[in-house]
Amino acid sequence: MPRFTEKEKETEVTVFGEKTRFKGTLKFTEELHIAGSFEGSIDAQGALLIRKGAVVTTDYVRAASIVVEGSVRGDLTAGDRIEMKSGSSVRGNVSSSRLRIADGVAFEGSVEMIRPVGDVDLFSTRTDALKASLRREMT
Numbered sequence: 001m002p003r004f005t006e007k008e009k010e011t012e013v014t015v016f017g018e019k020t021r022f023k024g025t026l027k028f029t030e031e032l033h034i035a036g037s038f039e040g041s042i043d044a045q046g047a048l049l050i051r052k053g054a055v056v057t058t059d060y061v062r063a064a065s066i067v068v069e070g071s072v073r074g075d076l077t078a079g080d081r082i083e084m085k086s087g088s089s090v091r092g093n094v095s096s097s098r099l100r101i102a103d104g105v106a107f108e109g110s111v112e113m114i115r116p117v118g119d120v121d122l123f124s125t126r127t128d129a130l131k132a133s134l135r136r137e138m139t
Contacts, residue, residue, distance in 0.1 A: 018053065034070075052087065066096075075109075 012030040016022060020036035028044045035051040041059045042048065048063040050056050050070045058074030065080045071089040076082055081098035084090055089106040097114050101107060 050088075058092075 013033060014028065014031070015033045016036050016038065018035045020034075021038075022036070023039045025040050026032070026038070026042045026044065029046050031047045031049070032042075032044070033049045033051055034054045034056060037055045037057075039057045042061040042063060044061075044063040046063060047065045047067075048061065049067045050072060052069040054070035056070065056072045056074070058072070060075045060077065061072070062077045064078065065082070066076050066078045067083045067085065068076075068088045068090055069085045073091045075092045076090070076094045076096075078094075078096040080096070081100070082094050082096040083100045084102060084105045084107060086102040086104035088102075091106075091108045093109045093112070095112040095114055099111060099113065
């Protein structure tokens, strides 16, 4: 049985393998790796890794963090960070507080940098409450 210190946390990782084809809406709280193909929407609180060779066609992806090694067509929003690795392809708009785009990435879309908002959950807070929170931080 593995032992973890208080600083280390065992994370549950779900993997959609290379031969997996999924169509629909995904919601998850831990970590998901997509190696096959996905079509639909992702509305998550966890981390998402789109592996090399994966093909994702989406209306939108919302997750805590998103790492793209494969191909994505659709908008990406991450509360923490988005990373596009060399050889990946992203066709869509991205919004995040941190963004890293490596050399060799095919990216077509716009970028919106969002400021981290303390303890506010960007994905479950009403728009008017989020705007009011941002206004308070700016003053």
